[in-house]
Every structure is written in C-alpha cells, then in structure tokens.
Amino acid sequence: MAGEEEDRPEDRPGADATSALGALLGYRAYARRWVFLLVLSLLNFSNATLWLSFAPVADTIAHHFFLSTKQINWLSLIYLVASIPSGVVAIWVLDSVGLRWATVVCAWLNFAGSVFRTLPFLFIEIQDPFAFLMAGQSLCALAQTLVIFSPAKLAALWFPEHQRATANMIGTMSNPLGILVANLLSPALVKKEKDIPMMLGIYIIPAGLACLLATACLWESVPPSPPSAGAAHSTSEKFLDGLKLLLQNRAYIILAVCFGGGVGIFSSFSVLLEQVLCVKGYSNEFAGLCGALFIVFGVLGALILSLYVDRTKQFTEAVKIGFCLTSIVCVAFALVSQLQGQTLALAAICSLLGLFGFSVAPIAMELVVECSFPVGEGAAAGLVIVLGQAEGVLIMVLLTALTVRRAEPSVSTCQDDQGPLDWTVSMLLMAGLCALFSCFLVVFFHTPYRRLQAEAHVSHSIQEDTSPETANHEPRPAATP
Numbered sequence: 001m002a003g004e005e006e007d008r009p010e011d012r013p014g015a016d017a018t019s020a021l022g023a024l025l026g027y028r029a030y031a032r033r034w035v036f037l038l039v040l041s042l043l044n045f046s047n048a049t050l051w052l053s054f055a056p057v058a059d060t061i062a063h064h065f066f067l068s069t070k071q072i073n074w075l076s077l078i079y080l081v082a083s084i085p086s087g088v089v090a091i092w093v094l095d096s097v098g099l100r101w102a103t104v105v106c107a108w109l110n111f112a113g114s115v116f117r118t119l120p121f122l123f124i125e126i127q128d129p130f131a132f133l134m135a136g137q138s139l140c141a142l143a144q145t146l147v148i149f150s151p152a153k154l155a156a157l158w159f160p161e162h163q164r165a166t167a168n169m170i171g172t173m174s175n176p177l178g179i180l181v182a183n184l185l186s187p188a189l190v191k192k193e194k195d196i197p198m199m200l201g202i203y204i205i206p207a208g209l210a211c212l213l214a215t216a217c218l219w220e221s222v223p224p225s226p227p228s229a230g231a232a233h234s235t236s237e238k239f240l241d242g243l244k245l246l247l248q249n250r251a252y253i254i255l256a257v258c259f260g261g262g263v264g265i266f267s268s269f270s271v272l273l274e275q276v277l278c279v280k281g282y283s284n285e286f287a288g289l290c291g292a293l294f295i296v297f298g299v300l301g302a303l304i305l306s307l308y309v310d311r312t313k314q315f316t317e318a319v320k321i322g323f324c325l326t327s328i329v330c331v332a333f334a335l336v337s338q339l340q341g342q343t344l345a346l347a348a349i350c351s352l353l354g355l356f357g358f359s360v361a362p363i364a365m366e367l368v369v370e371c372s373f374p375v376g377e378g379a380a381a382g383l384v385i386v387l388g389q390a391e392g393v394l395i396m397v398l399l400t401a402l403t404v405r406r407a408e409p410s411v412s413t414c415q416d417d418q419g420p421l422d423w424t425v426s427m428l429l430m431a432g433l434c435a436l437f438s439c440f441l442v443v444f445f446h447t448p449y450r451r452l453q454a455e456a457h458v459s460h461s462i463q464e465d466t467s468p469e470t471a472n473h474e475p476r477p478a479a480t481p
Contacts, residue, residue, distance in 0.1 A: 028225040033158035037167055039213045040103060040154055041174035044147045046206040047110050048178025049185075050117075050140045051079050053203050054133075055271045056186040056288050059278065059414050064193040065130055069275060069414075070400060075137050076271045077396055080264075080389040082141035083148075087386030090145040094153055094378030095242070098221030106146035107214035113139030114200075114207040121197035148175065148385055152365045153377040160227040161455060162310055169306035169362035176295045176358055179270055183291030187284040228455060242375040246383060251371045251447035256384045258441040259364045261395075262323070263388030265330075265434055266357060268396040270294075276427065279420045280340050281411035290350040297351040298358025305359045313452060315367040316445070322360030323438040329353045330434040334427035340411060373451035395433065399426040 054061050058072045093102045117136030120129030151171025159167040189199040246252050273294075274287040309318055329352045336345050365381050372380040403421040412420035 027160070027227055028223070029160045029163070029227040030158070030223045033154075033167075033223070033227075035217055036099075036103075036154060036158060037171060039107075039210065039217060040147065040150055040171050042206060043103065043107055043110060043143075043210040043214060044151070044171060044174040045178040045181075046114075046203075046210050047106075047140060047144050047147055048175045049182045049203055049206065050110070050114055050137070051076060051144065052179050052182040052270060053186055053199065056183050056274050056284060056291065057190045057199075058274055059284075060190055060193060061196065064196060067130060071130070073271060073275075073396070073400065075133060077393065078134065078137050079141040079144055080267060080392040080396070082138055083145045083389040084386060084393070086142050086145045087149075087382060087389065090149055091379045091382035091386075093146065094149055094382065095376040099150060099153055099157065100218045100221040102146050103150065103218060104214050106143045106150075107211040109139050109143035110147070111204075111207045111211040113137065113141075113143065114204045118197065118200045118204065121200070145382075145385075149378055149382040151362070152369050152381040155366075156369060156377045157222050158227060161452075164228075165306045165310040165363065165366050168366055169302050172362040172365060173299045173302045173358070176298055176354075176361075180292050180295030180299075183273075183288040183295070187288040242379045243383070245375050246372055246380065249372060251445060252368070252380070254441065254445045255364070255368060255371060255447075256387050258323070258437045258445070259319075259368070260384055260388035260391050261433065261437040262326070262357070262364075263361075263385065264390075264392030264395045265430060265437075267389075267392040268399055268430065269353075271396065272399065272423075275414070275421070276337055276423045277346070278414040279412050279423060280338065281413055282343070282346075283413055286343060290346055293347055293351040294354035295358065296354065298354030298361075301355040301359025302362055306362055309363050309366070313449065315363055315370060315449065316447065318363050319360050319367055320442050320445070322356050322363075323441055325356035326353065326360075327431070327435040327438040329356060331431040334431035337427055338424050367447075370449040370451050371447035373454060395430070399423075399430060402426045402429065 054072055054075045058069050061067070061075075062069050062072045090102070093105075113136045115136070116139060117133050119136075120132045151168050154171060155164045155167040185202070186199060189195055189202065270291065273291055274284060277287045277290070278284070305318055305322075309315060329349060333346075333349045333353060336342050336349055365384075368380050368384050369377050402425045403423055405421060414420055
C-alpha cells in the first residue's frame with residue numbers, strides 16, 4: 001500500500017535483541033496486516049452468525065415449516081458435513097492458491113449463501129422453502145472451510161513472532177463472537193413466525209460488508225518482506241508432501257484427534273443448547289443468554305491467555321490445563337442441565353465452560369503449527385478442523401440418536417409439538433467424551449516447538465556471524481624464530 005508506514009522494532013517500547021535481528025535480516029511487519037485481520041475476522045464473524053442463526057429458535061422454525069427439530073438441526077449440521085470433503089480442497093487452496101484469493105472466494109460464497117436463504121420469502125410461488133434454506137446453508141458451509149482455516153496462516157505470514165498468538169486469537173475468536181450474536185439476536189428478533197424473514201435479512205448485512213471489504217481491500221496474499229524467520233520458510237513443503245509429514249507426526253495426530261474432538265463437542269453444544277434447556281422449562285431467551293455467556297467468557301479468556309502465551313510460549317501447558325478444567329465443567333453441565341430452576345448455576349457453568357474451553361482454541365491452533373513446522377499452516381490447521389468437523393458430525397448424530405420422547409407431562413417450553421426429549425444419556429456421553437479427550441491429551445501429547453526452534457537457530461546463526469569478535473577477527477601472524 002503506497003505511503004504505508006511499517007512497524008519497526010525501534011518504534012516499539014521494549015524492543016529486544018530478537019526484534020533488532022529481525023530488522024537486520026529485513027524482516028518487516030506492515031501496518032496493513034491489521035486490515036487483512038479485520039476483513040478475515042468480519043468474515044469469520046458473519047459466517048458463524050449464519051451457521052447458528054436457526055439453532056436458538058429451532059422450535060419456532062420447525063413449527064413454521066412443519067418440520068421436526070432434527071430437520072432443523074441439519075441446517076447447522078450441514079456445516080460440519082460439507083466441511084469434510086471440501087476441507088481438503090480448502091487446505092490446498094490456502095497453501096497453493098494463496099490467502100488473498102481464498103478469502104475473496106470465501107466472502108462471495110458466504111454472501112451468496114446468506115442471500116439464497118431469503119429467496120423463499122421473496123417469491124411466494126416457491127413450494128419447498130426448506131430446500132432453499134438448506135442450499136443457502138450449504139454455500140455458507142463451503143465458505144466456512146476457507147475462513148476457519150485462515151487465522152493461523154494469516155498470523156504466520158503477516159505478523160511478527162510476538163504478535164502471532166494474539167492475531168490468531170482475534171481471527172479465531174471472531175467465530176464464537178458470531179455465535180454469541182446469533183444466540184442473542186435470533187431469539188430477540190423472532191418473537192413470532194412472521195419475524196423469520198426479517199431475521200434472515202439482517203444477517204445479510206455483515207456478509208455483504210465482508211464481501212465488499214475482501215474484494216476491495218485485499219491485494220496480496222503475502223507481504224513484500226516476511227515478518228519473521230518462520231514466515232520466511234512458511235509452506236516450504238509441497239501439499240501432498242506436507243500431508244505425508246503430518247500423518248507421520250505422532251504428536252500432531254494426538255493433538256488433532258483430541259482438539260478435533262473438542263471442536264466437535266463444542267459445535268454440538270452450541271447447536272443443541274436450546275433444545276436441551278427448553279425440555280426443563282427454560283426459555284429461548286435464557287438459552288440465548290447461556291450461549292452468550294459461553295462466548296463472552298471464552299473471548300475474555302482467550303484474550304488473557306493469548307497475551308500470556310505470546311510472552312511465555314507455554315503452549316502445551318496452557319492447552320492441557322484448559323482441557324482438564326473444561327472436562328470438569330462439562331460434567332457439571334451434564335448434571336445441572338437435567339434439573340429445573342437452576343438458572344444461576346447454569347449461567348455460571350456456561351460462563352466457566354467458555355472461559356476454560358473456548359479460550360484454548362487459538363492457543364491450540366498455534367500449537368498445531370508449532371508441532372508440525374515446516375508443513376504449511378493451512379494444511380496443519382485445516383486438517384485439524386476437518387477432523388474436528390467429522391468428529392462433530394458423529395458426536396451430534398450420536399447425541400440426538402440417544403434421546404427419547406417423554407410420555408409423561410412436563411414443564412417443557414419446546415414448541416415443536418412433538419413431545420419433550422430426554423437428554424440425560426446424551427449429556428453424560430458428551431461429558432464422558434470430553435474427559436476422555438482431555439486425559440488422552442495430557443498423558444500422551446509431548447512435542448518440541450519446531451517453529452520457535454527454527455527461528456531461534458536462525459537468530460543464533462546471525463548473532464554469531466555479526467558478533468564483534470567474528471567481524472574483527474584477523475589471523476595472527478606466525479611467530480618468527
């Protein structure tokens with residue numbers, strides 16, 4: 001960008017020897033990296049609102065279209081299903097075509113999907129509106145596979161070492177922020193069935209803005225000069241060679257399975273929260289509040305933890321402790337969610353679940369890149385998300401399959417006219433899976449930080465080459481007899 005000022009180490013308070021070496025090597029961080037991060041964050045935010053726009057009002061949507069809640073669940077579940085085959089393509093696009101084009105294509109798919117969902121309400125003669133809703137969600141699902149893989153790659157390519165975890169946190173946590181808005185906005189907008197078209201129209205606005213900014217403001221996939229040694233060697237492995245290295249990396253596979261399982265559990269939790277709580281007499285508004293607390297405390301925890309890890313580089317410790325605390329809170333939710341009148345307890349539990357669970361997501365994505373370097377960030381992060389989506393499909397299908405209809409009268413506020421469901425077994429299974437993934441990660445996951453080691457090696461080599469002793473060293477003349 002013409003006339004743009006660069007962030008230089010000497011302009012930052014507390015610049016250290018590593019930053020000075022970066023300047024010596026020509027590593028530069030450009031101010032327009034924040035524009036790229038803004039666009040990507042807005043796109044991730046919009047895509048998340050479209051994903052869960054139906055879930056907080058699932059019973060109202062089901063009643064309006066004469067559908068079952070399981071059919072409405074598929075409007076969210078399609079995100080997970082579609083991402084499995086398209087995820088591999090998205091990995092190749094990010095590492096081969098480039099981050100800029102991936103973001104632009106993603107923005108247009110997301111915008112097209114948001115518009116497509118409104119067509120049944122614009123044309124009265126359409127006889128099967130559910131097909132259009134599903135088609136629009138499918139387009140948004142294809143966009144998700146591109147945008148959700150991108151924060152780790154953007155952080156690696158555009159941000160210096162001391163800002164990578166924070167940048168990854170901002171890009172990653174914009175997705176749960178979108179879930180937060182969907183949890184609050186959908187119940188607030190849809191008081192009656194006639195309000196559904198207005199809700200769909202409002203969700204088009206951020207999608208359109210993200211599409212406009214991505215098309216007009218992004219001009220390059222990588223900066224003219226890399227911000228760090230890691231960025232200079234980023235995506236050095238070819239796509240297929242990188243996948244082979246990942247499959248041979250024991251630490252990566254363990255982290256992918258465990259973190260992917262966590263992604264699947266949290267996806268299922270977000271989609272099914274309203275349906276679990278309405279059975280016990282809790283309103284849609286309260287379910288939306290619990291979802292909002294879940295996200296707010298998750299974003300707050302992610303901010304604090306990312307700043308801490310940026311300074312200490314204790315990725316593994318942060319992720320393991322976060323997983324363990326999340327398992328404990330997940331067990332508490334499984335038990336308390338089956339009781340009536342526990343609004344304060346449920347609100348506190350959802351807050352803690354977000355604080356401990358969501359906060360480790362950006363740190364885990366950084367750890368994925370660290371343990372898989374020099375494989376490209378798109379492949380390393382993308383494969384974890386694809387695996388997480390696949391596990392999410394299996395977990396959600398299993399949780400819904402284990403529910404049974406209650407014959408006795410209840411205090412249910414669900415509006416699907418099909419009788420309340422018993423979620424006891426499903427919630428206990430979810431807690432058990434969370435505990436299993438946590439234990440497996442704590443016991444078996446160990447890894448060196450390969451990217452940090454590579455950057456430290458480069459810095460050490462430069463220090464040796466530029467030290468005064470080396471620079472001024474001259475061979476001593478031979479002693480005369």
